[in-house]
Amino acid sequence: MRIPKRNYTIATKLKVLALLETSTDQQVSDMLSIPRRTIRTWVNQKRDILAYNGNKKRMKVDPGGRPEEFPDPEGLVDYINQMRAQERALTTSHIINWIKRHQAAWLRSYIARKKPGYQGLLRLLQRFCHRHGFTRQRPGKQKHKQSVLIEVRDDFAAEFHRQYHGFGPDCVYNVDETGFYYDMPPKYIWSARGGDAKISTGEKHSMRMTAVLTVRSNGDKLPILFIIRGTPGGRIETSELPTYPSGHFYAVQGKAWMDNTVWKSYLRDLLHRSLVEPSVILLDNFESHVSDASYRIVEEELGSFLCAIPPNATSICQPLDVGVMAPFKRYLRDEWLTEEMIDGEDGDDFDTPTAAEKRKAMVKRAIAAWDRVTATEIRNSFVKALPSIEE
Structure with missing residues (x-):
């Protein structure tokens, strides 16, 4: 033995x-x-x-x-430690940008053989950071009961089909805004295990922009309205906007948010051009969307109908939220992964591009992601959000 x-x-x-x-x-x-x-x-x-x-x-x-898959673990660990030594908000996007600059060939090869590339890379980097003594934290979220939301959706869908049964797929629109960032939003950062999570001033926020997306239930997409942070009538509006890609619409607002002024401009300048006959505009209960002025413009100037989604039910009743926003955000991340690095003035690992360069890159990235959203994804989102009685 x-x-x-x-x-x-x-x-x-x-x-x-x-x-x-x-x-x-x-x-x-x-x-x-x-x-x-x-x-x-x-x-x-x-x-x-x-x-x-x-x-x-x-x-x-x-x-x-397993052997280390990443080709330069020592270099990446050194970069992470230097970032934290400077109290910089180290997110996974910073790590990916470092890889894009120093290991671009490996990144392209990795994305090509992994599906989906972004999620695979994210998991690889999470394992890498945990393996080398870094931890992350992120906030939790509370959700409504799914059974309650389904009941709300079914009641709303039945009323919608009863009231607007005469409108064809090319006459039912859904519009909604979504914010996105130049880098991934820093909801959590990487830091040495047992160390503090302090960050220096100016490291708390990545540049943000709002994209107003509009779809028709027949699968069509309308141009994007970009809401950019700045002073209306200022340098961004007069000097930068004319250089942005044509075919889409741009607005400047103090906080890059939707407000009454921008919403009125959207209805009159973007949506009105796309309407060929009376239509139904499906949207959430955001204050600007359901104001008296909004109803008046839609009914009197656009000759259409405004239909508000029940409060707190957009996740299951709004087509864009049900089946379009997720792939759009996924395509945004994919585009961010594959776009060329924009170096700042110094061109080192800790430098960042100018604000103007970031804004233009964000616009191009969102347009490319929007182009990838398919008509099938849009049509399916309407079917899921507004199931008919017959189904």
Whole structure:
């Protein structure tokens, strides 16, 4: 019968090496009941064993498991530590930007063989950070009961089909806004395990922009209205907007949010041009959307009908939220991964592009992502959000 192989901890190996300073290997073998052959092997590994500074309960000096997939782990760990030493808000997007700059060929190869590329890369980096002693935190969210939302959706869908049954798929619109960032929003940052999470001033927010998306239930997409943070009538509006891609619409607002002024402009300048006959405009209960002025413009100037979605039910009743926003955001991330790096003035790892360069890159990224949203995705979103009685 074969004798089972014995395993020894690093602590035991260190003890043996210490005893060998004053005893022979045979004496140590007799004292601890460890074969002389094993002790001689440890003597040959003495330098590595003495240099080990990890958990002494481990059996091996070299960790097992998969080999490191990322080509430059030391460089990335050094970058992460330097960022945190400067109290910078280190998000996964910063790590990806570092990879795009220093390991672009590896990144392209990784994305090409992984589907979906972004999610695979995200998981790889999360494992990498945990493996090298970094942790992350993120807030939790509370949700409504799904059974209640389904009941609200079914009641709303039945009333919608009853009231607007005469409108064809090319006459039912859904519009909604979504914010997006130049980098991933820093809801959590990477930091050394046990260290603090302080960040320096100016590192709390990535540049934000709002995209107003509009779809028809037949699968058509309307141009995007971009709401950009700035002073109306200021330099951005007069100098930058004319350089942005044509075919879409742009507005400047103090906080890059939708307000009454921007909403009126959207109705009159963008939506009105797309209406060929009386239509139904489906939207949420945002204040600007359901104001008296909004109803008046839609009914009197556009000759159409405004239909508000029940409060707190957009996640299940609004087509854009049900089946379009998720792929759009996914395509945004994919475009961000593959776009060329924009270097700042210094061109180093800790430098950032100018605000004007960021704004233009965000616009181009969103347009490319919007182009990837398919008519099938849009039609399916209307079917899910507004199921008919017959179905």
